[in-house]
Amino acid sequence: MRVLIAEDDFGSRKLLQNILAEYGDCDVAVDGEEAIEAFKIAWKEQKPYELVCMDIMMPKVNGQEALKAIRDYERDSGIKPSEEAKVIMTTVLDDPKNVIDALYKGGASAYVVKPINKEKFLKEIHELGLL
Numbered sequence: 066m067r068v069l070i071a072e073d074d075f076g077s078r079k080l081l082q083n084i085l086a087e088y089g090d091c092d093v094a095v096d097g098e099e100a101i102e103a104f105k106i107a108w109k110e111q112k113p114y115e116l117v118c119m120d121i122m123m124p125k126v127n128g129q130e131a132l133k134a135i136r137d138y139e140r141d142s143g144i145k146p147s148e149e150a151k152v153i154m155t156t157v158l159d160d161p162k163n164v165i166d167a168l169y170k171g172g173a174s175a176y177v178v179k180p181i182n183k184e185k186f187l188k189e190i191h192e193l194g195l196l
């Protein structure tokens with residue numbers, strides 16, 4: 066599985082990489098702008114990400130905006146729903162507005178509140194049909 070981890074905090078990035086390393090090939094982006102760029106490049110190289118772990122609070126472009134850009138790109142490129150990336154929001158923000166914006170308006174696949182627990186996170190990925 067190809068994974069993109071979009072996360073500005075080194076510790077969180079490292080943790081996700083450690084959890085996912087044995088299940089996939091992980092790339093990292095340190096802000097939302099880089100995440101969008103990486104996502105598009107992967108499609109252009111015909112090696113799209115199956116999973117994107119998206120932090121919300123990131124510099125330049127936040128995770129909600131990056132999520133929207135990714136979904137817009139998929140739609141504008143005519144990517145079939147079955148080929149859309151699963152996007153898990155990984156964030157300390159647990160307020161209803163952020164959850165609703167991500168899951169219902171933004172088209173995120175799942176929402177995980179930090180601190181991330183390895184077993185729970187893997188269960189989430191399993192439920193998305195990725196493991």
Ligand SMILES: [Mg+2]
Pocket residue numbers: 072073074120121122123
């Ligand atoms: Mg952050």
